[in-house]
Amino acid sequence: MTQTLQGIAPISHLGIIRVQGEDAAQFLHNQLTNDFALLDLQHARLAAFCSAKGRMQASFIGFKRAADDILLVCSRDLLAPTLKRLSMFVLRAKAKLSDASADFQLLGLAGDAVPGSLQAPWSLQTTAEGAHIVQLYPAAQQLRALWVAPVATPAPTGAALSAEAWLWSEVASGVATVSQPVFEQFVPQMLNYESVGGVNFKKGCYPGQEVVARSQFRGTLKRRAFIVHAAGPLSAGAEVFAASDAEQATGTVVQAAPRPDGGWAAIVSMQISAAGEALTAGSASGEALQLQALPYALLDDI
Missing domain, CATH: 2.40.30.160 (Elongation Factor Tu (Ef-tu); domain 3)
Incomplete structure (x- = not known):
């Protein structure tokens, strides 16, 4: 089974919320379960957006492209309502939220397709071409990473991995995405x-x-x-x-x-x-x- 999880997989079940503005990090820090105020450009964050009763309304993998530009990767079937709820809390904060799913590509990397320079889950690497690679929790003892890049960025080359195999790897990692x-x-x-x-x-x-x-x-x-x-x-x-x-x-x-x-x-x-x-x-x-x-x-x- 470990040999199955090798290559590059298409991802269509996730979308991207983009948060831009000088208050982007502080705004998310005040809304999500993880620390975004101290987030640097070498790490990503797993985080949840909860109701007042502490129940998860969405989960994210979030990272900074720049100090005033943050991407939140979440389940596509919750993106629109989540964007609407988060936007209600912006008030006077200098932050603009948008659905950026059409502006970026998402790929799953597994096994040898994951760059060896990544050190641990939630570490982040940005390539010279402007792609962002987030190391995820492994599955079946194989490394896994999320590749996020603007649509015009050339995709990495490597063996093809099916979307179904990637979905299984998400489950096998034990790290759930709220849908x-x-x-x-x-x-x-x-x-x-x-x-x-x-x-x-x-x-x-x-x-x-x-x-x-x-x-x-x-x-x-x-x-x-x-x-x-x-x-x-x-x-x-x-x-x-x-x-x-x-x-x-x-x-x-x-x-x-x-x-x-x-x-x-x-x-x-x-x-x-x-x-x-x-x-x-x-x-x-x-x-x-x-x-x-x-x-x-x-x-x-x-």
């Missing part, structure tokens, strides 16, 4: 965001910050993200059931994709207490789920 079917269902820790660099607990306030902090510091978190395998199709938004309770769902499928070796893989967010039980998707008699090991360690509760 429309799971809008406002999770606080960031329910997707392990604090363990993969998506939450900064030392920064100032943002929408939902009190709820997110309470989940972390008071030990109230009862759900986590897990990776599962199944023989048949899985889809985002489907409920997950544990054998001990056929009526009440214990979790939700967050993101799913076919596996290269057959069957399906998914990220599910579910009750931690159900991790040792038999699990099914859709109903108590639905598709059987097999729990897999996460490819990263969870941070200890604070």
Whole structure:
């Protein structure tokens, strides 16, 4: 399976919000779960945009093209409503938000296609041609990166990787992207965001910050993200059931994709207490789920 994840893949399920202006970084710092005020040109940020109740309305991979120019990569099916909600908070800030999806190309790089100069997840490299390469969390022990460049920029050359293989790699990495079917269902820790660099607990306030902090510091978190395998199709938004309770769902499928070796893989967010039980998707008699090991360690509760 590791040999499958090599090459350059097209990406069509993600779009780009562009934030320009001298207050761009501070504006995003005040709205998202991560620190954008101190963001440099060598790193990207994983971040969430939350409701006042701390529920994720969108997730982003964000980075600076310049001090006053920031790109946010997010699920395309949430881009328009997210752009509208974020714009409501601009007020007097010197920041302009726009849908820049048509102005940039997005590609997924895997295995040998990832530049060796990238050091760790969320590190950023800008090429002489103006392309930006963000290292992502690996999948199946293979390096992965996001390539973002203006539309006129020549694409990198290399072996072709299918869009389906890339979607599977997103699931296998264990780092979920929020999409429309799971809008406002999770606080960031329910997707392990604090363990993969998506939450900064030392920064100032943002929408939902009190709820997110309470989940972390008071030990109230009862759900986590897990990776599962199944023989048949899985889809985002489907409920997950544990054998001990056929009526009440214990979790939700967050993101799913076919596996290269057959069957399906998914990220599910579910009750931690159900991790040792038999699990099914859709109903108590639905598709059987097999729990897999996460490819990263969870941070200890604070």
